[in-house]
Amino acid sequence: MTPKLSLRQLSKVYPGSEVAAVDRIDLDVQPGETLALLGSSGCGKSTTLNMIVGLEQPSSGDIQIDGQSIVATPAGKRNVGLVFQDYAVFTSMSVRQNLAFGLSVKGRPKAEIARAVAETAELLGMRDKLDARAQDLGGSELQRVAIGRTLVTRPSLLLLDEPLSNLETAARLAMRRELRRLQKEIGLTIVYVTHDQIEALSLADRIAVMSAGKIRQVEAATRIMDNPAHVFVASFLGDPPMTLIRGKVGGGVFRADGFALPLGDIPEGIVTLGLRPQALRLVAPGEGALTGRLSQVEPRGAEAALTLDCAGKAIRLLVPAQTRPVPGETCGLSIPEGALVAFxxxxxxxxxxxxxxxxxxR
Structure with missing residues (x-):
């Protein structure tokens, strides 16, 4: 199957900069797939989106839609829809006028515009709001109008750039449900840019994690947290994320500044050891692989996030709230099979x- 979107060695270096904002990334997005570009601010995800839509010109590489390069195609002719985080809705217009705007600019017949606006309003659940002024709408309604303005033009590819970041928690949750419903009903191919891992995990089929202009890993949303392929992915995903300790393996022992742990099935040399918070278990002092002092307890409803100081290394783990110890206690730490990852x-x-x-x- 030909991917809906393909990026091939795509790069962007801004004039006067020695560091690439986007650094030779490769990515395929399949028809009907929702892919999240996930990363912290400045990682290159929005620059990537801007190059796809045509607002930025790549320094090198190629962008293909349905197997055809669009690098030389003007932004307005790429049939790519983009929704920003700031809604981009004309507040002086009604919902109907906002939805009709893009088709009106293209000179479509009035009957076609009216039909498309009605269909989009029905899809968005806003038929009773068509004559309302945009300035009288709430945040989630404004974002629905912004998405509708793009959907009404029937884009081949929909790009969403942090579309929920300006919404309050309840509205954000409601819009997540709306986006999942829309994707299922329409079957659009969506690239969703976000710094919020919960949004990425709940909305995307696959997640591409970016840092420093590079894609570090592309993986199914259901698998990526348990299978980090790069140190950055392990440090970025999870709440809390993996504890990462850099050290050296020699003679079957991992050592790092006084911290020592006997390990099997790991080559000698410099490694970064990752410990999964969800897999670690507290045991009685003197039992388990490590012993440490509990330095922090963070209640989280049914769970508590703990920080255990083991030979100067802060190790995070999760325990049921009702069994949590108190700060200052000495505890043993059990590290079951599957709790460790090495990089x-x-x-x-x-x-x-x-x-x-x-x-x-043994």
């Missing part, structure tokens, strides 16, 4: 195999 110290890429605590395996 190459030079490339930051995940090493094959599943390292485990050697003592626990």
């Amino acid at each position: 190459d110290g030079d490339t930051n890429l995940r090493l094959p195999g599943a390292p485990h605590v050697a003592e626990a395996a």
Whole structure:
């Protein structure tokens, strides 16, 4: 199947900068798929979107839609819809006028515009709001109008740039449900830019995690948190994310500034060791692989996030709230099979195999 969108070695270097904002990324998005570009501010995700829609010209590389390059195609002729975080709605117009605007600019017949506006309003659940002034709408309604203004033009590809970041929590949750419903009903191909991992995990089929202009990993939303392929992905995803400790393996022992852990199935050399918070377990002092002092307890409803100081390393873990200890207690830490991940110290890429605590395996 030909991907709906393909990026090939796509780069963007702004004049006067020695660092690429987007650095030779490759990405395929399949027809009908929702893919999230996830990363912190400045990672290159919005620049990537702007190049796809035509607001920025790539420094090198190619952008293809349905197998055809669009790099030389003007922005207005790419049939790509873009919705920004700031709604971009004409508040002096009615909902009907906002939805009709794009088709009116293209000179479409009035009957066609009226039919398309009615269909889009029905899809958005806003038929009773068509004659309302946009300035009288709430935040989630404004965002629905902004999305509708794009959908009414029947884009081949829909790009959403942090579309929910200006909404309050309740409105954000409602819009997530709306976006899932719209994607299911329309079957559009969507690229969704966000810094919010919860949004990415709840809305996307796959997630592409970006940092420093590079795509570090592309993986199914259901798998990416449990299978980080890069140190950055392990540090970025999860609440709390993995504890990452950089050290050296020699003689079957991982060491880092006084911290030591006997390991099996891991090559010697410099590695970064990742410990999954959800997999670690507190045990009695002297039991388990490590012993430490509890330095922080953060209640989170049914769970509590703990920080255990083990030989100067702060290790995070989650426990049921009713069993949480108190700060200052000395605790043992059990590290079951599957709780550890190892990354190459030079490339930051995940090493094959599943390292485990050697003592626990005997």
